[in-house]
Amino acid sequence: MEIVTDTDLPTRQRVARSILVNGPSTAAALAERLDLTPAAVRRHLDQLIADGSVEAREPRSAGSRGRGRPAKVFALTEHGRDGFEAQYDDLAAEALRFLSETAGPDAVRAFAERRATFIETRFPAVAAAHPEASPAEVLAMVFSDEGYAASVRELPVVGEQLCQQHCPVSHVAHEFPQLCEAETEAIGRVLGTHVQRLATIAHGDGVCTTCIPAATPDKKEQVTT
Incomplete structure (x- = not known):
């Protein structure tokens, strides 16, 4: 042995x-x-x-x-x-349960939206620091800086996939999917296009994947300006 x-x-x-x-x-x-x-x-x-x-x-x-x-x-x-998860998951989930019970589901939704503001807040600075990166690659950098271990996978014809190999809030998001929903909506806003979550670690998938459709010329110009 x-x-x-x-x-x-x-x-x-x-x-x-x-x-x-x-x-x-x-x-x-x-x-x-x-x-x-x-x-x-x-x-x-x-x-x-x-x-x-x-x-x-x-x-x-x-x-x-x-x-x-x-x-x-x-x-x-x-x-x-x-082993890689942030500590205090139980405390965070308990706090959100208390918020839901005392202030209602709208309060949980508002909290999730506020938490997701890091996406739109940090995107411009990271994009400016990495002009060679595509918008999806900039997003991957933003998420990686927040502990998501994100990368981008190109999908021929379809577009790109934002892949997050790790989610620091997955245990809490399993009970409160509003966290994932708010992130997805923030991704769509920062890219100026509709995106779709295909899988999430919070629901048992191995990787969080978000499909980013190929942009038309007009949309590309809109994102880069």
């Missing part, structure tokens, strides 16, 4: 964080990303699986591979995400 030492913990945390930031990953991808040997990565993955922080999944694209069994991907479990 292998003995786990304290010196292993920083590397194991790097493995877990890499999955958090980049999404479900194969052992080979983790080894390359972290400059570790495949054997070392698998040792840490085995320990993360044993303590319930990571689970192995069959890849969605398994049918597209040729010979051989497709490599499994490793994803964080809810328990694994807990």
